[in-house]
Structures are given as C-alpha cells and as structure tokens.
Amino acid sequence: MRVYATDIVKKEGEEIELIGWVHARRDHGKLVFIDLRDRSGIAQVVFPARGGSLPDGGRGAPGENASTDNAGDLRLEYLVKVGGEVKKRPAKMVNDKIPTGAYEVSAASLEILSKSEALPISVDGDGYDIDEEVRLKYRYLDLRRERLRRNLIVRGKVVKFIRDYLSQRGFIEVETPLLTKSTPEGARDFLVPSRTQKGKFYALPQSPQQYKQLLMVAGIEKYFQIARAIRDEDTRGDRQPEHTQLDLEMSFTTPEEVMSLVESLFTEMMETFFPEKKMKTPWPRVPYSEAMKKYGTDKPDLRKDKNDRDEIAFAWIVDFPNFELDKQTKEIQPVHHMFVQPKEGSVELIDKDPLKMTSTQYDWVCNGCELASGSMRITDPELQMKVFKLLRMSEEKAKKDFGHLLEAFTYGVPPHGGIAPGIDRLLMILLGEPNIREVVAFPKTGDFRDPMMGTPSDVDEKQLDELGIKIVKD
RNA sequence: GCGGGCGUAGCGUAGCCUGGUUUUAUCGCGCCUCCUUGUCAAGGAGGAGAUCGCCGGUUCAAAUCCGGUCGCCCGCGCCA
Numbered sequence: 001m002r003v004y005a006t007d008i009v010k011k012e013g014e015e016i017e018l019i020g021w022v023h024a025r026r027d028h029g030k031l032v033f034i035d036l037r038d039r040s041g042i043a044q045v046v047f048p049a050r051g052g053s054l055p056d057g058g059r060g061a062p063g064e065n066a067s068t069d070n071a072g073d074l075r076l077e078y079l080v081k082v083g084g085e086v087k088k089r090p091a092k093m094v095n096d097k098i099p100t101g102a103y104e105v106s107a108a109s110l111e112i113l114s115k116s117e118a119l120p121i122s123v124d125g126d127g128y129d130i131d132e133e134v135r136l137k138y139r140y141l142d143l144r145r146e147r148l149r150r151n152l153i154v155r156g157k158v159v160k161f162i163r164d165y166l167s168q169r170g171f172i173e174v175e176t177p178l179l180t181k182s183t184p185e186g187a188r189d190f191l192v193p194s195r196t197q198k199g200k201f202y203a204l205p206q207s208p209q210q211y212k213q214l215l216m217v218a219g220i221e222k223y224f225q226i227a228r229a230i231r232d233e234d235t236r237g238d239r240q241p242e243h244t245q246l247d248l249e250m251s252f253t254t255p256e257e258v259m260s261l262v263e264s265l266f267t268e269m270m271e272t273f274f275p276e277k278k279m280k281t282p283w284p285r286v287p288y289s290e291a292m293k294k295y296g297t298d299k300p301d302l303r304k305d306k307n308d309r310d311e312i313a314f315a316w317i318v319d320f321p322n323f324e325l326d327k328q329t330k331e332i333q334p335v336h337h338m339f340v341q342p343k344e345g346s347v348e349l350i351d352k353d354p355l356k357m358t359s360t361q362y363d364w365v366c367n368g369c370e371l372a373s374g375s376m377r378i379t380d381p382e383l384q385m386k387v388f389k390l391l392r393m394s395e396e397k398a399k400k401d402f403g404h405l406l407e408a409f410t411y412g413v414p415p416h417g418g419i420a421p422g423i424d425r426l427l428m429i430l431l432g433e434p435n436i437r438e439v440v441a442f443p444k445t446g447d448f449r450d451p452m453m454g455t456p457s458d459v460d461e462k463q464l465d466e467l468g469i470k471i472v473k474d
Numbered sequence: 475g476c477g478g479g480c481g482u483a484g485c486g487u488a489g490c491c492u493g494g495u496u497u498u499a500u501c502g503c504g505c506c507u508c509c510u511u512g513u514c515a516a517g518g519a520g521g522a523g524a525u526c527g528c529c530g531g532u533u534c535a536a537a538u539c540c541g542g543u544c545g546c547c548c549g550c551g552c553c554a
Contacts, residue, residue, distance in 0.1 A: 186554035
C-alpha cells in the first residue's frame with residue numbers, strides 16, 4: 001500500500017510502499033540511506049547491507065535482500081518505489097530536524113521508476129539565491145522545492161476555502177469570456193487577432209467588470225469567479241501581466257455588506273490557514289483624506305512593527321473622491337473606474353464640481369499594499385453617460401464602446417456593487433514572499449517572457465496570413 | 475522611457491578597488507571513479523568541468539582599467 005512520506009509516523013511496524021524522488025543519498029557502501037521526497041515531505045529510507053542483513057537483526061536472512069542490491073546505483077532525483085517496514089529509530093539516531101525523524105523505512109525492495117540527469121538547479125533549500133532566469137527555465141524542477149510546493153498547496157487550499165465559503169452563502173460561480181472587447185480606457189489591452197473577422201481584434205479581459213454587472217442585470221444576484229485579470233502594463237515585484245482575482249458582485253447590496261462579507265471570509269480563512277498571524281479585528285476603517293494626510297498614501301502600512309513577519313494589518317480605506325486630476329496631463333480621470341456610483345448627495349456635484357464628489361469606493365489594503373478595490377456601481381444610464389462625457393468621451397464613442405451596458409440598464413437593473421481582491425498579492429504577503437512570482441506556478445519574467453516555454457514566440461507565416469497580419473520590423 | 479544593482483564551471487561564490495607568484499582563476503554544492511555498516515551538511519582518496527556575458531580599446535601583460543553593447547533583477551513612470 002502506498003503511503004506518503006510524512007505519514008510513516010502513523011505506520012510503525014507496517015509493511016508499506018513509498019514512491020518519491022531521491023532527495024539526498026548517503027552511501028556508506030554496504031549501508032545506504034536516502035531521503036525520499038514526495039509531495040508530503042521527506043522520509044529516510046535505509047537499505048540493508050548488500051548480501052547481508054541489517055545490524056539490528058534487520059530483515060531476514062542473507063540473500064533475501066537481493067532486491068535492494070541496486071541501492072548503490074541511486075542518484076539525486078531518481079524516482080523510486082521502495083517497499084519495506086516502518087521502524088522506530090533508536091533514540092540516538094532520531095533526527096529532530098525533520099517531522100518524520102523518529103521513524104525510517106527499512107527497505108526490502110527497490111524499484112527505480114525513472115532515472116534523472118544531474119539537475120541544473122538544486123531543489124534543496126529555498127532557492128532565493130539562484131538566478132531567476134534559470135529557475136523559471138526549469139520551473140518544473142524549481143517547483144519541487146519545499147517552499148514552492150507549500151506555496152502551491154496553500155494557494156489551492158485558500159482558493160477552495162473561498163469557493164466553499166461563497167457557495168455556501170448563495171453565490172454562483174460564473175465563468176466570463178477570455179475573448180472580449182478592447183476599450184482604450186484604463187490599462188493597455190492584450191489583443192487577440194480575429195481570423196474569421198479579419199482585421200478585427202478581441203482583447204483579453206483586464207477584469208470581468210462589465211460581465212459581472214451584466215450578470216446582475218441577468219438576475220444572478222450573487223456572483224463570484226476566481227478570475228484572471230490581464231493587463232499589458234510593465235511589471236513589478238507585486239505585478240504580473242496576468243493575475244488572479246476573487247471577482248465578486250452582489251445585487252441589492254451596500255458597501256457595508258460587501259466589506260463585512262470580505263472581512264468575515266478572509267478573517268475565517270486566516271484563522272484556518274494562518275493562525276500564527278497577528279491580525280487586528282475588526283479591520284480599521286480609514287477615510288481616504290485621513291490616509292493621505294497622515295500617511296501620504298491611499299494604501300497605508302498600519303503595522304506597528306514592520307519587522308514582525310507575523311503582523312498583518314488589514315484595513316479598509318473609504319470615502320474616496322470619485323475623480324482626480326492626472327498628475328501630468330491635468331485631465332480629469334476616475335480614481336477607480338468609470339462605473340463607480342457616487343455617494344448619496346454627491347451625484348448633483350457632477351455638473352458643478354466633479355472633483356468634490358465622494359464615491360462609494362472602498363479599498364482593502366494590507367501592510368502598505370492594495371489588495372482590492374470595490375464600489376457600488378452606477379445603474380442610471382443617464383448618470384453613466386454624464387460620467388463618460390465628463391471623461392471627454394463623445395456620446396457616439398460611449399455608445400459604441402458601452403452601448404450594451406447602457407442599454408442593459410434600461411431593462412430593470414438591480415442596484416449592485418462588488419469588489420475584486422487580488423489572490424496572488426494576498427498570498428505573497430501571507431506566505432512572506434518577496435515577490436509575486438513565488439506564489440504563481442508558472443509566472444513570467446519582468447519583460448513578460450516564460451523562459452521555459454519560450455513565450456512569446458514567432459508564429460508561422462501561414463498563421464499570420466490567415467489573420468491578415470504583416471509584421472513590420474523596425 | 476528613466477534611475478539603481480548584478481553578470482566568473484550545472485548552481486552558488488572568491489579574486490576586480492590597487493593589472494603581473496592566477497605560466498596552471500578560489501572555494502562550497504552537484505557530477506564521475508574508488509573506499510566506507512548508522513548517516514541525516516555523512517566521511518576518506520582521486521578526477522572532470524570556466525572561451526571570467528559579448529565587442530572593441532589602453533598596456534610588454536586585462537577577470538581586473540576605459541568605451542560600447544547585450545541580458546537579468548529592483549524601483550519610478552505606467553497599472554481605469
């Protein structure tokens with residue numbers, strides 16, 4: 001019966017089978033030890049003397065161990081299947097440094113399932129000191145290391161927790177398209193050329209924003225999606241060309257309800273998976289103006305001790321202005337996006353003094369990092385059109401780009417709002433990682449490449465012809 | 475686009491400031507051969523592996539100094 005390495009502590013005296021990689025080998029000639037690693041962790045396997053038995057009496061008479069005679073051929077990262085008995089180690093041979101250190105598997109059989117060349121990178125250790133280009137080229141090896149395996153496992157658990165939590169509360173998970181429409185506002189789009197409509201393009205979604213609002217018009221009422229948001233803007237340590245958000249939207253809701261939902265969801269998540277973190281509850285609320293005045297930023301770091309790895313300072317920033325002036329162009333632009341509902345009493349200001357308007361926006365921040373922006377949305381087509389115009393969009397352009405939304409709002413639109421917390425950034429902070437790439441299975445480099453896949457790549461002339469595309473080299 | 479840091483075997487590094495006991499470029503891990511019955515950073519003996527990112531210059535002599543160039547990382551701009 002196959003057992004995971006870390007489960008041997010529960011199997012003393014039993015005949016078991018381990019399958020995993022040779023993480024380390026210590027060959028004493030007639031006696032060979034390996035650390036066998038599988039997805040659970042590490043267990044020591046001891047191979048008996050070749051042609052003999054173990055000093056402690058071992059397994060059976062000489063000759064019975066013939067099936068482990070190839071133990072001396074083992075090399076790092078060979079994939080092996082080992083059969084044997086789980087034994088408690090004598091007291092002075094216990095290794096306190098590993099969780100399975102009080103036990104070991106006394107091997108009776110060994111099968112080499114797959115050999116390995118010497119690895120280009122070590123998968124032992126945390127890997128931080130290895131050139132990242134090489135780590136990414138051999139990501140499938142890099143992911144073998146304990147730290148990254150743990151990151152993927154925790155990520156999977158957190159996402160499942162979110163899904164369960166929201167599903168239990170009546171939310172419906174809906175997938176929205178990846179092939180969508182380019183709108184020149186906001187971030188730069190990744191474009192996908194259309195073959196069937198030569199000369200036209202799809203855009204990959206910067207966020208499912210419009211779709212989720214249309215789902216509210218459809219009457220879904222409570223929507224969420226673990227959604228990819230894709231933006232063609234330069235990267236940072238906490239920014240990738242594509243990242244994952246918990247996108248959610250509710251009808252007949254209030255900022256209070258959204259904030260309280262997110263707060264209880266993630267508080268419970270923290271208690272479940274990160275009980276060691278010190279977190280203030282309820283999360284403080286800081287008005288935008290106060291944050292700017294006191295901290296000079298709308299994503300203040302509210303930790304008391306910034307060197308404390310376990311301190312997590314979640315907070316809400318509220319009472320954002322609707323609009324601000326671009327620092328360079330001095331043109332008016334939305335603080336969040338152009339679908340944000342102004343606060344009650346602020347709406348009338350749009351004709352007189354739009355910069356004085358306060359919005360329903362609320363941001364979730366953590367340790368000086370923005371984790372999410374959310375708001376109530378505009379549902380009045382007239383007000384929405386006013387916003388478009390305020391942002392110097394012609395009525396024709398607005399109807400061309402957003403006519404579907406404006407029209408949808410004429411068919412019985414529920415008031416709605418939502419939020420979209422960034423999963424990668426949250427995990428980066430909680431796992432104490434210095435970079436978002438450490439919590440993403442297959443991330444891209446700072447200049448958008450994947451050294452493993454060789455992305456982006458040239459394409460065949462034929463593919464370009466079908467799309468009606470000619471490459472202009474400068 | 476701008477600013478900063480880095481580039482020496484498969485990986486991590488020393489040497490660079492102050493050019494020459496480096497004519498044969500340091501050390502650790504990994505790799506290969508042999509020895510080794512209790513290791514867990516196993517140990518012992520031996521060995522292979524580097525056009526010092528690339529191009530050019532200065533010099534009797536360049537990993538080292540100078541110029542250019544390429545690549546990566548971090549930050550700014552940008553990211554509704």
